[in-house]
Amino acid sequence: MKILVCIKQVPDMESRFRPDAAGTWFVEADLxxxxxxxxxxxxxxxxxxxxxxxxxxxxxxxxxxxxxxxxPLKKALAMGCDRAVHVKDAEVQNKDxxxxxxxxxxYAKDQGxxxxxxxxxxxxxxxxxxxxxxxxxLGIPCVTxxxxxxxxxxxxxxxxxxxGGARGVVKLKSPALVTCQLGLNTPRYPTLPNIMKAKKKxxxxxxxxxxxxxxxxxxxTSFHPPAKKGGGVILEGEVxxxxxxxLGILKERTAVLR
Amino acid sequence: xxxxxxxxxxxxxxxxxxxxxxxxxxxxxxxxxDQIPHEIIDEMRELGLFGLSIPEEYDxxxxxxxxxxxxxxxxxxxxxxxxxxxxxxxxIGALGIVIDGTPEQKKKYLPKLASGEIIGAFAxxxxxxxxxxxxLRTSALKDxxxxxxxxxxxxxxxxxxxxxxxVFARTDPSNKGASGVSAFLVDKGTAGLSLGKxxxxxxxxxxxxxxxxxxxxxxxxxxxxxxxxxxxxxxxMKVLDKSRTHISxxxxxxxxxxxxxxxxxxxxxxxxxxxxxDFQLIQAMLADxxxxxxxxxxxxxxxxxKYDLKKNISTESxxxxxFAAEMVNRVADRAVQILGGSGYIRDYAVERFYRDVRLFRxxxxxxxxxxxxxxxNMVKDASRS
Numbered sequence: 001m002k003i004l005v006c007i008k009q010v011p012d013m014e015s016r017f018r019p020d021a022a023g024t025w026f027v028e029a030d031l032x033x034x035x036x037x038x039x040x041x042x043x044x045x046x047x048x049x050x051x052x053x054x055x056x057x058x059x060x061x062x063x064x065x066x067x068x069x070x071x072p073l074k075k076a077l078a079m080g081c082d083r084a085v086h087v088k089d090a091e092v093q094n095k096d097x098x099x100x101x102x103x104x105x106x107y108a109k110d111q112g113x114x115x116x117x118x119x120x121x122x123x124x125x126x127x128x129x130x131x132x133x134x135x136x137x138l139g140i141p142c143v144t145x146x147x148x149x150x151x152x153x154x155x156x157x158x159x160x161x162x163x164g165g166a167r168g169v170v171k172l173k174s175p176a177l178v179t180c181q182l183g184l185n186t187p188r189y190p191t192l193p194n195i196m197k198a199k200k201k202x203x204x205x206x207x208x209x210x211x212x213x214x215x216x217x218x219x220x221t222s223f224h225p226p227a228k229k230g231g232g233v234i235l236e237g238e239v240x241x242x243x244x245x246x247l248g249i250l251k252e253r254t255a256v257l258r
Numbered sequence: 259x260x261x262x263x264x265x266x267x268x269x270x271x272x273x274x275x276x277x278x279x280x281x282x283x284x285x286x287x288x289x290x291x292d293q294i295p296h297e298i299i300d301e302m303r304e305l306g307l308f309g310l311s312i313p314e315e316y317d318x319x320x321x322x323x324x325x326x327x328x329x330x331x332x333x334x335x336x337x338x339x340x341x342x343x344x345x346x347x348x349x350i351g352a353l354g355i356v357i358d359g360t361p362e363q364k365k366k367y368l369p370k371l372a373s374g375e376i377i378g379a380f381a382x383x384x385x386x387x388x389x390x391x392x393x394l395r396t397s398a399l400k401d402x403x404x405x406x407x408x409x410x411x412x413x414x415x416x417x418x419x420x421x422x423x424x425v426f427a428r429t430d431p432s433n434k435g436a437s438g439v440s441a442f443l444v445d446k447g448t449a450g451l452s453l454g455k456x457x458x459x460x461x462x463x464x465x466x467x468x469x470x471x472x473x474x475x476x477x478x479x480x481x482x483x484x485x486x487x488x489x490x491x492x493x494x495m496k497v498l499d500k501s502r503t504h505i506s507x508x509x510x511x512x513x514x515x516x517x518x519x520x521x522x523x524x525x526x527x528x529x530x531x532x533x534x535x536d537f538q539l540i541q542a543m544l545a546d547x548x549x550x551x552x553x554x555x556x557x558x559x560x561x562x563x564k565y566d567l568k569k570n571i572s573t574e575s576x577x578x579x580x581f582a583a584e585m586v587n588r589v590a591d592r593a594v595q596i597l598g599g600s601g602y603i604r605d606y607a608v609e610r611f612y613r614d615v616r617l618f619r620x621x622x623x624x625x626x627x628x629x630x631x632x633x634x635n636m637v638k639d640a641s642r643s
Contacts, residue, residue: 192306
């Protein structure tokens with residue numbers, strides 16, 4: 001059995017984001033990067049399945065990006081993945097979800113994966129499209145926003161979270177792709193000895209140019225913080241005085257009384 | 259020396275997450291109860307924290323000192339008592355064996371120290387031998403194929419939890435100096451070894467310290483570290499060169515947290531219709547603390563790199579310990595000042611840290627002993643040239 005887990009590295013969400021020169025993404029210098037939270041659930045669930053099946057499945061973690069994505073890949077290896085694939089791409093932020101899915105599908109199509117785990121969405125771009133597109137390109141079924149997962153002999157029982165907290169249960173056959181949501185599991189801390197042992201695990205590096213053939217379908221035209229709201233004015237005093245203050249403001253600062 | 263930056267970053271990130279999610283939320287409770295819950299210590303074991311500095315061949319992580327220090331900066335964002343639990347295994351309680359132990363001694367103790375299955379303690383200080391450690395009076399007299407230990411060791415960190423003690427004792431009663439001292443590995447439960455009561459301390463509640471008493475305590479001759487008499491004091495000094503750099507990193511970590519607490523308070527607290535962080539007198543205190551933390555951090559990293567290149571760091575490690583220990587106390591004092599009356603109240607972490615960090619100017623050599631080491635080394639080096 002072969003399993004693929006797709007992970008993305010995203011900035012720490014407590015960072016201060018500033019638009020870059022082109023105004024279509026944020027300045028990445030000085031930001032701390034982490035594994036996308038939803039992808040941690042994906043890695044954890046894949047590792048749990050491997051453990052449940054007596055360690056038999058081979059777990060591959062894949063990430064696309066510059067050399068810094070080696071960090072989440074090493075974390076995935078330390079958490080229990082067997083090998084990693086680094087699709088080297090210094091311009092990953094300029095690719096749309098369709099292109100990202102195309103890269104993953106181009107890598108995965110001949111590998112015979114029985115299961116593919118991804119996060120429900122990334123914390124930075126948040127499109128929630130990559131999982132769905134990838135399954136479409138590979139011609140396999142997909143279930144999204146998993147909060148429960150069970151696997152038995154080629155059959156997947158997936159519990160999904162719906163609006164308003166309702167749950168849906170979906171049954172499907174592998175090969176399949178699932179996207180993972182908060183509540184599915186509590187990811188383990190990779191232990192320090194396992195982080196050291198991960199150094200010995202295989203990391204395959206592939207050039208993005210060998211995998212990406214698709215053109216982008218969408219284009220980000222602007223990235224900017226929300227417009228700042230002006231601070232409210234609090235007036236104090238007795239009512240007659242307040243009335244005069246309001247009148248003054250309406251006269252001076254608005255066209256209402258002109 | 260950082261062997262693999264990505265791997266180290268994953269480690270530091272893991273510790274940072276563990277500190278935020280598991281340690282900081284319970285640090286106040288640990289202090290109040292004077293006890294770290296067993297499940298937290300188990301989690302620390304599982305994470306591998308006890309084996310940071312123990313070589314990989316003995317099941318430790320074999321981190322370089324620079325790597326270890328980066329982990330310590332992060333771990334010490336939580337109360338110093340958590341570092342104290344692993345501190346003796348990573349530092350003084352294991353280093354004697356790592357540095358001067360025989361292969362058999364290493365094989366017997368290091369894997370268990372690395373996993374945290376056992377705790378090691380370092381028994382050098384005595385009631386009448388603190389700063390003047392070389393004058394220690396605990397005796398170890400040869401009797402056939404055994405040594406018989408007699409004496410009292412004072413303020414021994416983690417002694418109540420320890421399974422093995424690195425004990426410094428005089429094997430040559432006619433030699434009152436450092437070269438009459440040898441180092442032994444004494445197991446808990448050895449007849450004649452007993453513990454005093456837990457000391458009630460000013461701070462670092464949850465970390466334990468007590469006397470270790472030897473009364474005709476017979477240990478086999480192969481408990482002598484390196485099977486060599488008379489080199490124990492040298493072993494102790496080698497251990498301390500490294501561990502002083504480690505403690506300096508602890509000070510940097512703690513100071514970083516304290517300043518963070520003070521900064522957040524200053525930005526939140528309003529007086530005269532403004533956050534107090536807008537006032538220049540508050541800003542001066544914040545800036546001085548920031549600059550001093552940066553200086554100490556740079557010193558510690560530089561010294562660790564030198565140690566990893568196998569160079570002598572006796573002077574540098576004392577410079578680090580002197581500066582970092584004094585620095586963290588100034589940072590804590592300013593933090594109390596920034597918090598004003600609240601800084602004197604138990605509800606605020608700053609009050610606890612203020613008491614906790616006072617110890618750093620005292621143990622593993624007082625600030626004054628660091629000054630003496632630095633100055634003596636300066637004179638020695640100058641007279642050589």
